[in-house]
Amino acid sequence: MFENLSDRLERSFKILKGEGQITEINVAETLKDVRRALLDADVNFKVAKTFTDSVKQKAMGMNVLTAVKPGQLLVKVVHDELADLMGGDTAELKLEGRPAVILMSGLQGSGKTTFSGKLANLLKNKKNRKPLLVACDVYRPAAIAQLKVVGEQIGVPVYSEPDSKDVVAIAEGAVREAKAKGYDVVIVDTAGRLAVDEEMMIEISNLKNSLHPDETLFVVDSMTGQDAVNTAKEFNDRLDFDGVVLTKLDGDTRGGAALSIRTVVTKPIKFVGTGEKMEAIDVFHPARMADRILGMGDIVSLVERAQEQFDEEEAKRLQKKIQKNKFDFNDFLGQIEQIKKMGNLKDLASMIPGVGKAIKDVDIDDNAFKGIEAIIKSMTPKERTSPEILNTSRRQRIAKGSGTNIQEVNKLIKQFDQTRKMMKTITGNQMAGMMSRMKGMNIPGMAKR
Template sequence: MFESLSDKILGSVKKLRGQATISESNIEEAIKEIRMSLLEADVNFKVVKNFIDRVKAKAIGAEVIKNVNPGQMFTKIVHDELVQTLGGDKVDVNVRENPSVIMMVGLQGAGKTTSTAKLGLYLRQKLGKKVGFVPADIYRPAAIEQLQILAKQNGFSCFSSTTEMKPEDILTQALAWAKKEMIDVLLLDTAGRLQIDDELMKELEDLKQVITPTEILLVADAMLGQQAVSVAETFHQRLGLTGLVLTKVDGDARGGAALSIREMTGIPIKFMGVGEKVSALEVFHPDRLAGRILDMGDVLSLVEKAQEVMDHQEVEKSAKRMMNNEFTLTDFLSQIQQLKKMGGLESMLKFLPGMGEISKQMKNMTPPDSEMKKIEAIINSMTIQEREDHRVLNGSRRQRIADGSGTRVQDVNKLIKQFEEAKKMMSGMMKMGLGKAMRGGKSPMKFPF
């Protein structure tokens, strides 16, 4: 979502490299370009003005530390102000009561039902909570059934709501059901509308009166840009929101909602939906997101993601082989499958400092999911000797492998080239300490000053 904004801000900062000092004259162009970049990203103009004023005031008064060039110093100032604009510190979800009731509210199409399932998985995996779903959208066709299916697919309890029931009755009966089932957290999936209307708000206010929820989370579509701010303000005035779940962050939204909504409404963003899978939910860390925007990396998030999805014994084995220059085509296939779980090598590189440009170059190198079967067939058509040492692959061997895998010699050649490039890239990443990070070691990124 922030790729375009990141490119433009970084382009502005690069122009300060080589300058001896930070001055009003040499930051003026960078400030102007950053202002334009934020406005083009659909950030609220008041937020842009406040942000630019703070950056300018700090930059002009900043003393350049020894061994730190003005570009680095200016980057730190922009980073700090981005963190402030995004909310400063992470705000945890409140599930201390038993049972805790979390109301999921928002417009139709924002992704409330899917976000309900995502949040349930997070609460169970990260906080060890027993979660129950309560479908209370009696208006949208198949809304109740959708949540029931998600609950069944992911092993959650789900209250048996029907479209004939009133939302208030659903919640009252669900509370009794939760106590009987010893459920820790009830996630209430409420009805939405294509646009805000008084009838919708009155219904949500009535539900709030049945029991005081521990959280009222607005599910907001990041694609709405500044419109998401006005939606949040309206819901907040009527319900008193405690947080936001920003969805479709993985799409081509320009980032305006995330950069505007906290400063304009005061409501903390607590989670981001970063994909369609139920596991695709991230805790919102303002400092980490600011680091990603400025291509400073987010190794902590990468470590957490790796620990969740990767086979650590396999990673340890491959890491040792890479360090000893013993990485083979068998390891290559295993690593591709591991990286695929994390969204691919291109996605992973975006978490590393200074790797934004390299990640773009990886698009043609990283095999897409559709190529996985072809790669597997090619490697499985090789002998053990050929997998262990691809240098023995002469023309006749490559033809035999192509015939055996139902591919062309060009496909075999392409795979070998990808393997050699990936081996070189992974070797470099190991030297940067990524291997340690993926095995659970701490490697947080810090400023060099």
């Protein structure tokens, strides 16, 4: 995400490279290029101008330490201003009602239904909440069926009244159902339109007035750039929503919506959607997003995702197997599954500082593990637990069964043997210490779990 903007900003900062000090002339030249980069990224013109004026004022007012180069200082000022531009602090969901009610709003095609499922999945698995999805899109063909498919996928029930067109009555019925059956969060998926229209606004306003939701979220497709910002303003003028959700941030987005929307509607971005999977949802952290825009990676988010998949009991079991050199293909397959659950592979790699730029033109397919999984799953249970019995005839059978060739099978087995030897050199105590340190990390900006 934001690859083009990151490249443009990097080129802008090179104007100051080699300069001995910050002057009004070289800062003005650099920031002129920064403003162009922001406008090319579809950032609102007024927002871009105010941003660069603020950066210039702060940069010129700072005493430059001899150890800090002018270019480094400007990157720091731009980073802090970018974080402020996107909201500064992370905005948390406020779910105080019993049940708490979340009302979704947005245009058709913005991704409301999918996001409703992602949010329910996050609340269920990471916040130990018991969500209920509500189908209040009574106009779009198969909208109720779509939400039910999403609900089945994540194991969350869906409340619907297929014969009713009264969305207020449906939503009120869902709240009664939640109270009766112990659901503590009600997520109301509403109808979208192809454009903002009076009928839609009246309907969503009536829903809000009836439900008094804890949170009203506006879901917007970030790939629509300034159109997204303009639509958000129209919705906010009528609905006074609590926060913004940017979907499709993993696509070919220029970043304008993320950088402009907070200033234009004065409401925080609360979540971003970063892929199609139900796990592809992130809480929006302005400072971390500024890191990524400036090519600094996002190691804190990477550690958090790893921690979410970390199972202490499973880790202890694996330590014992590694110590006895019993780590097998079943364990290897389990580790692959954990990595896949962490999210889009290219997105994960780009969180490592310096890697994002290196892989920007590299296509990392989410199916990168498909061949490996096919090979392992073509093994018999005994072959998976006892890799040493994999002779030539067994390898040929596995290659045929997995739709690969003998070279690929041999390569995987060799890599597996090398991995097993490397893991054996790390003692169980070292691994336990590393994991516990990771678990107890106190990184600024990272919530304790």
